[in-house]
Each structure stands twice: as structure tokens, then as C-alpha cells.
Amino acid sequence: MTEQAQFTIRVDQNKYLPVGGSEVHAIVTVEATGPLETVAQHAQAAEVIIIDTSTSMATERIGEARKAAMAAIDTLRDGVHFAIIAGTTKATMVYPSRKEMATMNAETRQAAKNAVSGLIADGGTAIGTWLRLAADLFDPYQGAVRHAILLTDGHNQHESAAQLDAALAYCQGKFVCDCRGVGTGWEVAELRKIASTLLGTVQDIPDAKDLEADFRAMAQQAMGKAVADVALRIWTPQTAKIRFVKQVSPTLEDLTGRRVDSGPQSGDYPTGAWGREVREYHVCIEVTPGGIGQEMRAGWVKLVQPDTGMQLAAGNILATWTDDPAQSTRINPRVAHYTGQAELANLIQEGLQAHREHDFATATARLGRARRLAEESGNEATAKLLDRVLDYDRATGTVRLKPHIDRASEIALDVGSVRTVRTRRDPDQG
Amino acid sequence: MAAICPVCSLEGLPGERFCEECGTPLGATLCASCGAGAVDADGYCGRCGVRQPTGRDHAEIELTAGAVRVAGVSDRGLRHSHNEDAMALTVTAVPAGPYAAVPAGTGDPVAGPAAWQGGRDAFPPPAAGRTPGGAGHAIVGVVCDGVSTSPRPEEASQTAADTAAAVLAERLAAGADAVAATYQAVAAAAGAVAALADSPFDAPACTLVSAVVDPRHVTVGWVGDSRAYWLSGPGSALLTQDDAGPGHVLTAWLGADAGEVVPHVRSFAPEGPGVVLVCSDGLWNYYPDPLALAQAVPDAAADPLAAARTLVDLALQAGGRDNITVLVIPFTGRR
Numbered sequence: 001m002t003e004q005a006q007f008t009i010r011v012d013q014n015k016y017l018p019v020g021g022s023e024v025h026a027i028v029t030v031e032a033t034g035p036l037e038t039v040a041q042h043a044q045a046a047e048v049i050i051i052d053t054s055t056s057m058a059t060e061r062i063g064e065a066r067k068a069a070m071a072a073i074d075t076l077r078d079g080v081h082f083a084i085i086a087g088t089t090k091a092t093m094v095y096p097s098r099k100e101m102a103t104m105n106a107e108t109r110q111a112a113k114n115a116v117s118g119l120i121a122d123g124g125t126a127i128g129t130w131l132r133l134a135a136d137l138f139d140p141y142q143g144a145v146r147h148a149i150l151l152t153d154g155h156n157q158h159e160s161a162a163q164l165d166a167a168l169a170y171c172q173g174k175f176v177c178d179c180r181g182v183g184t185g186w187e188v189a190e191l192r193k194i195a196s197t198l199l200g201t202v203q204d205i206p207d208a209k210d211l212e213a214d215f216r217a218m219a220q221q222a223m224g225k226a227v228a229d230v231a232l233r234i235w236t237p238q239t240a241k242i243r244f245v246k247q248v249s250p251t252l253e254d255l256t257g258r259r260v261d262s263g264p265q266s267g268d269y270p271t272g273a274w275g276r277e278v279r280e281y282h283v284c285i286e287v288t289p290g291g292i293g294q295e296m297r298a299g300w301v302k303l304v305q306p307d308t309g310m311q312l313a314a315g316n317i318l319a320t321w322t323d324d325p326a327q328s329t330r331i332n333p334r335v336a337h338y339t340g341q342a343e344l345a346n347l348i349q350e351g352l353q354a355h356r357e358h359d360f361a362t363a364t365a366r367l368g369r370a371r372r373l374a375e376e377s378g379n380e381a382t383a384k385l386l387d388r389v390l391d392y393d394r395a396t397g398t399v400r401l402k403p404h405i406d407r408a409s410e411i412a413l414d415v416g417s418v419r420t421v422r423t424r425r426d427p428d429q430g
Numbered sequence: 431m432a433a434i435c436p437v438c439s440l441e442g443l444p445g446e447r448f449c450e451e452c453g454t455p456l457g458a459t460l461c462a463s464c465g466a467g468a469v470d471a472d473g474y475c476g477r478c479g480v481r482q483p484t485g486r487d488h489a490e491i492e493l494t495a496g497a498v499r500v501a502g503v504s505d506r507g508l509r510h511s512h513n514e515d516a517m518a519l520t521v522t523a524v525p526a527g528p529y530a531a532v533p534a535g536t537g538d539p540v541a542g543p544a545a546w547q548g549g550r551d552a553f554p555p556p557a558a559g560r561t562p563g564g565a566g567h568a569i570v571g572v573v574c575d576g577v578s579t580s581p582r583p584e585e586a587s588q589t590a591a592d593t594a595a596a597v598l599a600e601r602l603a604a605g606a607d608a609v610a611a612t613y614q615a616v617a618a619a620a621g622a623v624a625a626l627a628d629s630p631f632d633a634p635a636c637t638l639v640s641a642v643v644d645p646r647h648v649t650v651g652w653v654g655d656s657r658a659y660w661l662s663g664p665g666s667a668l669l670t671q672d673d674a675g676p677g678h679v680l681t682a683w684l685g686a687d688a689g690e691v692v693p694h695v696r697s698f699a700p701e702g703p704g705v706v707l708v709c710s711d712g713l714w715n716y717y718p719d720p721l722a723l724a725q726a727v728p729d730a731a732a733d734p735l736a737a738a739r740t741l742v743d744l745a746l747q748a749g750g751r752d753n754i755t756v757l758v759i760p761f762t763g764r765r
Contacts, residue, residue, distance in 0.1 A: 237479035238467075265477070287479070294463075295481040295511035297474040316472075320511045 006034035009315035016327040039226035044144035046081040052152040058121035068211035075219035087130035088123025124158040128167030146175035147222040184407040199272035224275035231268040235300035248338040249280035341420040348417035368399030486513040495521040495567040501735035502757040508750030514576030515755040516587035518595035566645040571757040577635040586634035594619040608642040612651035620691035627686035635685030649697040662704030666720035712754030734758035
């Protein structure tokens with residue numbers, strides 16, 4: 001097949017450092033283009049849907065969860081390997097009944113929907129065991145786009161944190177998992193840890209009626225992935241140190257600790273599967289200062305498929321030393337923008353933490369600053385979420401926490417805090 | 431032949447071209463900065479990342495035209511990571527031409543601006559008042575300064591210098607008048623630089639100054655703020671007039687975003703010997719005064735290369751903020 005996904009890497013930075021300067025910042029934009037839909041059509045894909053069937057789901061939720069699972073099943077194309085798992089204190093195969101994947105066709109599609117319609121909510125919650133089963137089901141499909149949907153409504157009460165960590169370590173790199181929390185009885189931090197480790201997203205679904213549309217959208221997105229298991233490979237000079245590698249768009253995700261060494265001076269940061277999308281990364285490297293006028297390649301960023309060794313795109317992060325302050329003090333607007341978005345997320349996290357500890361002065365200060373920053377940076381979605389927990393007087397800049405903050409608003413703000421906006425102004429014009 | 435890998439120090443087996451351990455090409459150029467890493471195809475060290483000096487960081491040319499030597503030196507300077515200046519220097523045999531500029535005839539030992547012929551308003555150059563020139567050598571020198579705020583300025587300057595020098599040499603060898611040849615050369619250079627642009631918003635740009643020194647005349651052409659000087663004792667003079675507004679802002683340049691390029695072209699016939707100095711602003715920002723330049727290199731006619739080096743060194747000692755390019759072309763009047 002001649003049609004291939006194409007990737008481009010663009011580096012935005014001010015390469016000029018003052019004499020003795022050692023910290024290099026760059027925003028690396030990775031974009032997947034080309035006939036991705038066609039490529040995705042022919043890509044091997046495997047999908048596992050995990051439905052929490054603990055007792056707490058035994059309301060209208062289980063009915064909505066059944067409908068949502070069926071919508072996802074209807075969205076998967078023929079030929080896709082798939083399985084449905086029901087989760088309680090243990091993981092149970094819903095479809096197929098044996099611990100293996102079925103292949104989607106008219107017959108298996110109907111059989112799977114029949115099986116899902118019989119789901120009953122009765123039991124506890126041990127998410128780690130559900131994920132382990134999913135990992136084992138994916139095992140034969142290395143190289144395929146491997147994606148799971150995890151739905152839960154409660155926290156992981158029948159498993160220790162250590163057990164969940166061990167399960168996550170077992171699953172890491174084996175599949176991408178998008179996590180959905182329905183209602184308000186689940187822990188954002190817990191699902192975020194799972195999604196983050198498994199390179200997926202977290203979304204709160206306060207009303208179970210919205211599950212169906214969300215599951216359909218997730219399945220569609222999974223079907224749009226064209227290239228699996230892509231990593232950002234970063235080469236650095238021998239004496240350099242990578243301070244951090246963060247995904248900054250569409251959401252914030254610190255990848256620094258995910259590094260897997262791939263050579264004497266290079267490491268890989270996994271990014272999962274790619275469809276038609278743009279992601280941006282903030283890379284910070286500390287280098288040994290050079291002489292005035294000297295240029296250094298501070299980082300060589302490549303997009304690779306580590307399994308095949310194929311290089312998809314590459315770009316340079318540079319450093320040049322100058323004694324001209326006009327050059328060295330200029331901050332690249334995109335670096336500034338995403339530094340601001342990261343600060344916004346931090347302020348929200350700190351504000352929510354302070355609120356949980358009943359330190360309302362700190363909560364008001366942090367969330368108030370976040371509100372102003374959200375407005376300044378054009379992050380309207382986050383500004384709206386903040387307005388659910390505080391009253392903000394635009395004219396005076398005064399901020400007051402709402403007397404009663406409901407749990408759904410707190411969850412929505414917590415979940416939404418990692419979502420960033422891309423620069424409003426087209427950086428090419430600036 | 432066995433070689434030690436410059437990156438991981440593993441000793442290769444005889445005949446191996448790449449390191450078994452890390453894949454580094456064996457026998458590759460070692461880094462000029464850390465001395466231990468291999469330099470990759472992009473010019474960066476695979477160990478310390480430092481970009482290697484290129485041939486353009488410091489370049490020297492010396493040619494002979496009959497009994498006369500001519501020279502050029504171009505240097506990156508101390509503050510820039512790339513040399514975005516470019517120079518070209520060629521010598522071509524010219525037939526006895528139909529025209530030569532009229533000597534100033536004023537008795538001045540050096541023909542100053544009053545004696546200039548041609549110019550923006552005089553194209554095509556007037557035939558009247560010009561006398562046939564003699565056969566001999568013509569020396570062609572071109573200096574171009576890439577505009578730092580444009581993309582790929584070093585490509586613009588090299589393309590412009592190479593194109594202008596080639597057209598000048600070719601036209602002069604065919605018997606063309608130096609003024610007409612200069613107009614043609616600048617037009618060709620402008621076209622070549624404009625063609626480098628992907629769009630008007632991505633337009634590499636540069637300045638250009640050319641000098642043609644033939645047995646009787648000195649002809650200069652320019653666009654932008656690179657300069658030509660006539661150095662001859664007290665009669666030393668600036669031959670060009672910068673296309674620049676207040677605050678050193680360029681008002682004319684070569685590039686796809688420059689609109690129609692109309693060069694200034696001026697020609698004169700010196701009455702006595704002297705030296706034509708062609709340079710970028712990396713020199714004249716520190717030494718704008720013709721007399722000071724002449725005094726700095728009193729023996730320029732005898733040893734142009736030494737003079738060019740001296741002037742570049744002076745600019746470096748003064749701070750070397752910009753790229754520096756200097757061509758020294760003696761005019762003897764007897765070639």
C-alpha cells in the first residue's frame with residue numbers, strides 16, 4: 001500500500017541564550033497528516049470495553065452503560081478484534097465468553113450486544129484486575145492499534161493502591177485506555193493515574209444519559225487511529241540534562257518520567273497511537289553553556305516507531321549564545337503561552353487541594369488567579385468551569401468562592417484543569 | 431583498517447565502516463569543539479551537539495590579474511553563529527572596448543563623485559562622452575550581506591554574489607560596457623535571489639555591491655548598505671550611497687519581497703593609482719571614514735591580502751558584532 005500517514009515536527013523557540021545561559025526551552029508541534037482515514041481503515045485494531053458492574057451501578061446507570069457499550073460495538077468496523085469485560089472484585093468476560101478476542105462481523109456484533117444486554121450490577125470494585133485481563137486479551141495483537149474504554153462509578157475500594165500500581169506497571173505500554181467516571185462517587189486522581197499511565201484521557205460524565213454519545217465518540221476516535229505505538233525520541237548532548245518533557249496540547253501530561261533509554265544519548269517518550277491530530281510538547285533541556293556566537297544542537301527530536309525503528313519526522317532544538325540582551329531576553333510566545341497554561345493547571349490543583357483542606361483563603365487566591373489567567377490566555381472552557389465554583393467580578397477583578405460547591409463542579413474543574421488551548425494568535429504571524 | 435569509534439570508544443574491526451556498538455561512521459570528521467564526537471551530515475557534533483565551523487566562517491581569496499594581485503577576506507565575526515556575508519572575486523580578460531568613461535579632466539588626482547557617469551537615471555548608459563577602452567584584464571568583485579531577519583540569508587547572499595560575478599565576467603569578456611554589464615548582473619542576481627523564495631512571506635534577502643576594475647575605469651553598482659571606497663591618500667572617497675533610512679533600516683535589497691530592484695551604478699576613470707575597497711557593514715560600522723581606512727592599510731596596493739586581513743582584524747578587535755567581508759582591488763591604470 002502506497003498511502004501512508006505523514007508526520008511533521010515544528011520547533012518554536014528563541015534559540016538565543018545569554019552568556020553563561022544553560023536552559024533551553026522549545027515547543028515541539030507534531031502533526032499527523034496524509035490519507036489517515038484510509039490508512040486507519042486498513043489498520044489492525046483491537047478494542048476492549050470494560051464496564052464497572054459493581055452494586056452502585058444498579059440504578060439507571062447500568063441501563064445507560066449497556067446502551068453505551070452497544071453504541072460502541074455498533075461503531076467498531078468489521079474485522080476489528082474486540083471483547084467486553086464486566087468488572088467487580090474480579091474481571092468477567094462478557095463477550096466472547098472465553099478469554100480471547102472475537103473478530104467483528106454481523107454475527108459477533110449481534111451476539112456481543114445480546115451479551116451486554118444481560119449485564120447485571122452486583123459486586124465490588126477492583127480496577128487493577130479488570131486492566132490485567134484487558135492486557136492479556138491484547139497480548140496477541142502487538143502492532144495493532146490497541147484501545148480500551150474503562151467505565152467506573154466508584155473508587156477502587158477492593159484493591160490497595162499498591163495493587164493498582166502493580167497492575168498499571170503490568171499494563172503500561174500494552175494498550176491505550178480512555179477512562180470515564182459516571183456520577184460523582186469516583187476519584188479523579190485515581191482515574192487520572194490510570195489514564196495517564198495508559199496514555200489515555202479522563203472524562204467526567206455526571207449524567208449517565210450522556211454515556212451513549214460519549215462511548216460512540218470514543219469508539220469512532222479509536223477507529224480513526226492510523227499508526228500505533230509512536231514515541232518521541234530525544235537526543236541530547238553528552239553533558240546535557242533533560243529537565244522535562246511535557247505534552248502541553250491538547251492536554252497537559254508530564255512525560256519526563258516515562259523515558260526509556262534508546263541509545264547512549266537518547267531516550268524515547270511514548271505517545272501511543274495517532275490519528276488525524278496535532279499534539280504539542282514543551283521540552284526543556286539544560287546544556288553546558290557555549291561561547292558567544294557558538295551554535296549547539298541542544299536536542300534532536302524525532303518521531304519514531306521504536307518497534308520497527310522507523311523515523312517519521314525530525315526537528316532540531318538549538319542554542320546560540322549572544323551578548324545582545326535584545327536577542328536573549330525575548331521569550332518565544334508559544335513557550336510563554338504553554339508555561340502559562342501549565343501554571344493555570346497548577347493553580348487549579350492547588351486551589352482545589354486547599355478547598356478540600358478547608359483553607360478557603362488559599363483556595364480563593366489560587367482559583368482567583370487561575371480565573372484571570374484563564375481569561376487572559378483565552379482558555380474559555382476552563383474559565384467556565386471556574387465560574388461554577390466562584391463568582392468573578394470582571395470589572396473589579398474580585399473573586400469569591402461560592403458558598404456551596406457541589407461535587408460535580410469540583411470534579412469537572414479537576415478533570416478539565418489539564419485541558420489547554422492552543423495560542424489564539426496564529427504564531428506564524430507573530 | 432581498524433578505527434576507534436569516536437562516540438563510544440569501541441575499537442572497530444578492520445574493514446568496518448560503522449561502529450558495531452552505536453552505529454557511528456568510523457573515520458568520520460571529529461568535532462572541532464569537544465574533539466571526541468563525530469560530525470554528522472547536518473554539521474553538528476554527535477556527542478556535544480556543537481555546530482561545526484564551515485568554510486564560510488573564515489574565507490580568503492587571492493587572485494592575480496597580470497602583475498596585480500587582488501584579495502578578499504570574509505569572516506563570521508564574534509557575535510554571529512553563521513557568516514551570512516558572501517563574496518565573489520574573478521578576473522576576466524576583456525577585449526578593447528568601445529567605450530570608456532571620460533577622465534574627470536578637472537585636474538583632480540582622484541576622480542570623485544563629480545566625475546561619476548551613469549547612475550539610476552542614466553540607463554542605458556550614455557555612449558556620448560565615452561572613449562574606447564583598452565584591452566586587458568577586468569577584475570570583478572562582489573560582496574553581498576544576507577538580511578538576518580529573512581529566512582536563509584546565507585543562501586541569498588551566496589546566490590547573489592555568485593550570479594552577479596558570473597554575469598559580469600561573461601558580459602565583460604563579450605566586450606560589454608562595465609556599466610551596462612553591472613545593470614545586467616544586478617538584475618540577474620535579483621532574479622536568482624527572488625527565485626529562492628517559497629512565497630513573498632518567506633523571501634531570503636541580501637544586499638549587493640559590485641566593483642569592476644578594468645584598465646581605465648572603476649565601476650560600482652549597489653543595492654542596500656554594503657559599500658565601495660576609493661582609497662588613495664588624501665583623495666580617498668566613499669563611492670556608494672547607502673540605501674538606508676534612519677536607524678540603519680534598509681530601504682532597498684534583493685529578494686522576492688523587494689519589488690523591482692533598481693541598482694545605483696556609477697563609473698569613473700581615476701587619474702592615478704589607488705585601491706578599490708568593497709566591504710559589508712561589518713567593517714564600515716566601525717570604520718566609516720575613507721581616510722581612516724586608507725591610513726589603516728597604506729600598503730594595500732602592494733599586498734591586498736594582508737590589507738584585507740588587517741581590516742577584518744580591525745573590525746574584530748572593535749567588537750566583531752557583524753559578519754565582516756572585505757575585498758581589496760588595486761587600480762594601477764597601467765594594465
